[in-house]
Amino acid sequence: MPVDPDKRKLRELKRVLKKAGNKHRRRELKKTLIDNPEEAPFAEENLGRNRSDAMNGLDKDGTRER
Secondary structure, eight states: OOOOHHHHHHHHHHHHHHHHHHHHHHHHHHHHHHHOTTTGGGOOOOOGGGOOGGGTTTTOSTTTOO
């Protein structure tokens, strides 16, 4: 059964967003560690526009239903 091209595009887009968000998160954690090492373990993550949680469940089809 061939993979739906729209579904493949959604997966690729989500993968790109997640990668960008992870890079942003790591960069922010390093910056916080340098600027304020005492508070670094308690810093909140701020992914901003690089969040992929809005894309969860967009590819609802027969293969995903339980």
